[in-house]
Amino acid sequence: MADAVMTVPETVFEGQELPEHICGPIDRTILALFAGASHDHVKLHIDSDFAKGAGMDDVFAHGMLVMAYLGQFLTRWRPQQNIRKWSTRFVAITPVHATIHCRGRIAEIIEQDGERLARVKLGAWTDKDVQTVDGEALVALG
């Protein structure tokens, strides 16, 4: 046994913090690429003249870019096919140049339809510690 590599099953418990996922800083190139790749051409995110004309300080990130980062946060923890459902609220604008910290913790472990699921409270914060997205996911523990 001395040299055997033991596979220790991952312990999952209520209150557990999931590994943080840090993305960015979100520069203007990322916003341009994301606009093209995501089909979201709202000019507030890619044209600073337009954004200023609309009364904003500058362009700001697509909410769905930050939600995509939160998706990565989840799929780094469990495979995508384990995500049953999730929802987010965009609670503040994510400014250009922000670095995004995706964080979450297991709020509850439940049984539903014969499946063991984690209810994960998750969110995104800028490097200035402003929360921009608040959400919740239901993920099968398998």
Place this chain on the structure above:
Amino acid sequence: MRIDAQRHIGVVSEPRVVEVERGFLKFFAKATGETNPIYFDEEAARAAGHPDIPMPPTYMFSLQLSAPAAVGDVFDPVNGMGIDMRRVLHGEESFTYHQPVYAGDRLELVTTTTDIYEKKGGALQFIVQETRCTNSDQILCIEARQVTVARNG
């Protein structure tokens, strides 16, 4: 410009058929800084047990934008709500997954405007839309719900 809730609540879009384009999934992975190769490399996806590159969790929203509804779109000034792009915000987004979706799949999208409500005496209007995504076998794959905010004030 205030949206006429009575006119738009209950409006159902025409079905839109979209293909999950492999090149766009790779572009999406690049734009989001994705490092997991199953999202941009077919071989890695197959090695991980997938038939092809999986559509990432939020890409459903992009599918919707790739095929705007002719009827009921939030931006369309004639057959939709005509929201000014300078005054729009994304309020909420939710997804419920039933079947995995992969590059090359052909899907049908149908969007229903389920509610429009106001806050701050109409200065903010919230448009709730639900989109059902079914595959070519008519099996429900994903349900999406989004809340778009129009700033009228």
